[in-house]
Amino acid sequence: MSSTPSRINSQTPFSTDLGLKGSHALVTGGCGLIGKVVAHALLAAECCVSIVDITDDCPFDRQDANICFVKADITNAEQMDQAFAKAEQRFGPVEICVALASLDLSVLQQSESLADMDPKTWQRVFDVNANGTFMTCQRWLRSIRTAAWDPQKASRLRNVSLIIVGSESGRFGVRTMAAYAAGKSAVQQGLLRSLAEDAPRLYSAARVNAVAPGPVATERFEEERRRYGDEFYYRECQATVPPAKPIPPEDVAMTILFLASQRYSGSVHGQLIPIDAGKTGNLVWTKEELAERPKPGDGVN
Template structure:
């Protein structure tokens, strides 16, 4: 019987994670460090000092072309070409203003959400692909390993988000616009380059139980009514999905796919019980 090597083989791979100081981002960074990777963590928040020899923290605004380019230079100067990129940073539902109807949303919110979530992901993907192309053109392609881009989408990109169409539209842009485009593009730049998306459902971040306590119906509506496993997703599960897609040893033939890490979510609750029976 043939023996199986079940190691991730991510050791000494340079992985760059945007949004690396956030709740899910910090868990993702820890996962890659545990796998032996060199990690550059980009975040809009001021960087904290790191004593880990394989971790570089860089402050960057992914919506700014100049900021992304400067951050990429710091990353490559420290650890070499970014082989694997995780485009995780975005404005999420915990920070965006929620509206009862699209009719109340101001265009500035729509524009800013697209600047960060859609344009920021584009700039991140472009910087990664340019770096890979430069390595190939300089004859270093054979030294690359685990070359891939993992973008982070959302259940909202599948099902929409009443009150936050800005967020849902940006995630749909990533999942149904950027992903299929890069599916055809990336292998033409480097034959082994892969691009995939992890699309989480409601995630059990430290903010989630607070939000549920403030809104008693939220747990049922978001993580139970239309969720087969009747529970939110753990942050570590999202990180493991990202690491799986980053590893050529585990997912070399997974390309152009959306990995739904959502506890089996099938849609949004259209009406609450209170809306259907106002006399309750």
């Protein structure tokens, strides 16, 4: 069941309104460095916003009538079920779901080679970034399916969309943290493509898309720049990025608003949108590394 979105014709004035007012959006990881910007953007678009995060340190006014904060671990199915139930009790069915929560690359201990990686690290990253995202998406689908079979709720559904937050790492890989790259690739490729076929069977107007941000200019990224210096900054966001700068978090939030809006992106479905300023890949060798690279005959194949 679904309502047909209004169409623009020559007799209808064009509106630039996103049409998100009153829609219920849920953001996992909504207290994080990017998540809080996304949540603020949704609030600015007059959504009712449920914020799900593992931390109690929520930068929002919990007394705000348009905010529902729920502490939950995305890897715990019971906690996620309870989080959605609380959000649904407050604002109704979750129409817009932003699956953003994950272990960030900057908090993971990296290794010089996959040969040296602790298998427990691989398992932990997949548990959070892949399995946690799966459980978020699954619970959103259940929320939409339940609402779709209730004529009263179905008639009020608008902007039914899921946005998975992936990463450029899922496109280009990360030599020193393959688990992160593989986990992001799993959700922004295999999971996305599967959900794109699945979701409209439960509700015909449901849309599923993903975004893949490049290095985002958060406070943590600036700390890393100070810690690791100009070479780090050059490798991350200059060597293969035409504008030679990181991505403002607001750019990520605005793209998510676009994808959330049925009025603006009603025909965008099953797509992965890079938000990386045209990044063409990773810098593989610096001149110094290339000079020190083992050659055939040095005892290393």
